[in-house]
Amino acid sequence: MSDGRSVTWAKDGSAGAVAAHIARVIDLNPRARIAVPGGSTPLPIFEELVGRGIDWSGVTLMLGDDRIVEPGHAASNQAKLEGAFCATEATIVALEEGMEVPDLDLLWLGMGSDGHIASLFPEMKTEDVEGRRVIRTEPVPLSAEAPFPRLSMNMEALTQAPREIILVARGEDKKRVIEAAISGSITLPITTLIARATCPITIYWSAE
Structure with missing residues (x-):
């Protein structure tokens, strides 16, 4: 379990x-590789980023997870990322x-x-593989x-690939889950991430 100083x-x-x-x-590393989440929560942040006049020419973006659907499908996080x-x-x-x-x-x-986190659920069907896959x-x-x-991305990729992690969460229910995960009093994917991460984690939480 993390000692708390890295969270x-x-x-x-x-x-x-x-x-x-x-x-x-990106300012520190114009050739940054950044993985982003899917869903609706990131969309306002995408808008903020695009409006900042950042030089994106050397930046690589990818998702941490996505739904397996046809390209352009309304449920495709890839389509949302490309559109943004x-x-x-x-x-x-x-x-x-x-x-x-x-x-x-x-x-x-x-x-x-x-x-x-990503598409690693408390209960799921999956066959994990070794390595950051x-x-x-x-x-x-x-x-x-x-x-x-x-x-x-599997848990090994989520915990071993990044130089730093930011976790963005909204709502009191999610705050309680994160606090319990940090304390180690629950066993969920977020608990495993916090326990195994080899880099700093910054939590961006708001009530809404």
């Missing part, structure tokens, strides 16, 4: 504060099952209220809102 709660959990953190990473950054020169890499996850300058994660997963039970199998 920091940001004072400001707003979309602007998250965007500023990511912008600093279509006016920039960022290189956007699509996930493929079995691909090796490269060294990441920043891993940006979200978290579900059940403690899942992208694996196929399927949550159990399968969500009615997104009834699709997933591609996800």
